[in-house]
Amino acid sequence: MKACFVFRLFLLSFGVNALSLNANPNSEPAANASCPLVSLDARTNIWAKYNLHPNAFRRHQVLAAAAVISDDLLNKQARKIADVGSFYWLDNTTNMQKVEEILPEVPCANIVGLVLQGIQDRNCTREGFSVPDHERYQRSYGDPLATLIRAYPRTAFAIIIEPGTLPAIINNPNVSSCQALAKSYRQNVAYALNALKLPNAITYIDAGHGGSLGRDVLLQPAAEELAAVYKAAAYPSQLRGIAVNIGGWNSWDARPGEFETPYEEPASKRNRAHNEKIFSQLLGRALDKLGVPSNAIVDTSRNGVIGLRYEWEDWCNVDGAGFGVRPSVVPGLGEQHADAFVWAKAGGVSDGTSDPSSVTFDPFCGRRDAFSPSPEAGEWNQAYFEMLLRNARPVIAVDT
Ligand SMILES: *[C@@H]1O[C@H](CO)[C@@H](O)[C@H](O)[C@H]1NC(C)=O
Ligand SMILES: *[C@@H]1O[C@H](CO)[C@@H](O)[C@H](O)[C@H]1NC(C)=O
Ligand SMILES: *[C@@H]1O[C@H](CO)[C@@H](O)[C@H](O)[C@H]1NC(C)=O
Numbered sequence: 001m002k003a004c005f006v007f008r009l010f011l012l013s014f015g016v017n018a019l020s021l022n023a024n025p026n027s028e029p030a031a032n033a034s035c036p037l038v039s040l041d042a043r044t045n046i047w048a049k050y051n052l053h054p055n056a057f058r059r060h061q062v063l064a065a066a067a068v069i070s071d072d073l074l075n076k077q078a079r080k081i082a083d084v085g086s087f088y089w090l091d092n093t094t095n096m097q098k099v100e101e102i103l104p105e106v107p108c109a110n111i112v113g114l115v116l117q118g119i120q121d122r123n124c125t126r127e128g129f130s131v132p133d134h135e136r137y138q139r140s141y142g143d144p145l146a147t148l149i150r151a152y153p154r155t156a157f158a159i160i161i162e163p164g165t166l167p168a169i170i171n172n173p174n175v176s177s178c179q180a181l182a183k184s185y186r187q188n189v190a191y192a193l194n195a196l197k198l199p200n201a202i203t204y205i206d207a208g209h210g211g212s213l214g215r216d217v218l219l220q221p222a223a224e225e226l227a228a229v230y231k232a233a234a235y236p237s238q239l240r241g242i243a244v245n246i247g248g249w250n251s252w253d254a255r256p257g258e259f260e261t262p263y264e265e266p267a268s269k270r271n272r273a274h275n276e277k278i279f280s281q282l283l284g285r286a287l288d289k290l291g292v293p294s295n296a297i298v299d300t301s302r303n304g305v306i307g308l309r310y311e312w313e314d315w316c317n318v319d320g321a322g323f324g325v326r327p328s329v330v331p332g333l334g335e336q337h338a339d340a341f342v343w344a345k346a347g348g349v350s351d352g353t354s355d356p357s358s359v360t361f362d363p364f365c366g367r368r369d370a371f372s373p374s375p376e377a378g379e380w381n382q383a384y385f386e387m388l389l390r391n392a393r394p395v396i397a398v399d400t
């Protein structure tokens with residue numbers, strides 16, 4: 001196993017795709033051989049059968065954080081989080097190459113959650129925005145991910161596709177760089193959906209959240225864009241629907257909603273999607289009319305406390321946040337367009353630095369409702385993690 005890994009690193013240094021080693025279907029890699037072959041039916045809620053896998057990377061991250069917590073209760077709560085399933089982000093090529101390390105130990109009843117985010121530059125209104133290169137997307141993300149999933153036919157996968165891009169496109173239809181992003185998005189997402197049309201994978205396309213796509217004037221264009229991608233991918237059988245609130249802060253069902261506004265406001269701003277339950281229903285119905293799979297998974301990793309943001313668009317390291325509902329099937333199955341609550345975001349990992357002198361500084365991370373100090377995006381923030389633990393709703397129960 002170790003030798004194999006070293007050999008792979010050796011190949012990598014010469015630019016050979018490590019995953020091609022596993023491409024031969026006759027030599028299955030070290031998957032959990034005791035599990036049967038997986039066949040996921042995208043017409044059903046697969047979360048009724050599978051639990052989100054607590055992957056080893058996240059487990060190590062959380063256990064390392066727990067090791068430096070001296071408070072007895074908080075320490076026990078932290079260790080509980082190590083057992084909570086969460087998604088692993090394929091948002092750079094390093095992570096793409098590392099993901100295989102978590103696969104050999106997956107129990108048969110678990111499903112591995114992956115977030116595919118090969119479109120790194122999504123902020124098309126920013127000066128210097130560059131349109132993603134399709135050939136690179138295919139070579140670095142689409143193809144290796146499909147090869148990996150094919151090499152592990154005894155492991156189930158749930159994949160969230162391209163968070164953050166759809167809202168940028170739909171909110172800026174007349175900006176030429178956003179039109180270029182839209183074209184690229186359609187091509188890349190269609191490619192991914194088609195490549196991932198595999199019996200042991202189920203896919204959800206990211207659809208923003210109530211604040212970014214819930215306005216009356218945006219719901220239909222968003223649904224039409226998703227329909228265009230679905231068509232461009234030739235109606236892939238493994239698409240189950242949409243992923244909402246990914247990395248977000250919105251409540252599932254709070255009434256009144258956190259940003260509920262008077263109905264008389266200008267029609268262009270009118271938004272009935274005050275919570276993610278309403279949002280997934282409104283967008284789900286628009287998708288149903290267009291014949292697009294419309295079931296949602298909802299990120300509840302950091303939405304335990306609401307009412308913390310000054311504005312709906314505040315997205316960075318929200319201060320006072322807590323872990324939300326643990327991954328589970330949405331109650332009242334069939335009543336709404338929602339399959340499951342999942343933890344997509346790894347709570348404790350920073351969204352961006354609070355240091356205004358950093359070249360990567362985004363003003364949203366310096367707002368009054370953003371936690372400070374916060375390290376660079378992707379880095380661990382111990383204080384933030386401990387805050388999420390303390391503020392978790394439901395409270396994290398431990399044996400005392
Ligand atoms: C394999 O699957 C079984 C059954 O789900 C599980 O008990 C075990 O921990 C898994 N991992 C390995 C390495 O066998
Ligand atoms: C997009 O870029 C603009 C301009 O640089 C910036 O103000 C904004 O915060 C960025 N949005 C996100 C979501 O990063
Ligand atoms: C985009 O341009 C069209 C045609 O000029 C116009 O009708 C529409 O209101 C514009 N949309 C936005 C969001 O500015």
Ligand SMILES: *[C@@H]1O[C@H](CO)[C@@H](O)[C@H](O)[C@H]1NC(C)=O
Binds near residue numbers: 092093094095
């Ligand atoms: C990829 O992302 C991870 C965090 O998810 C980070 O630790 C790593 O440094 C990144 N690698 C590159 C090459 O950007």
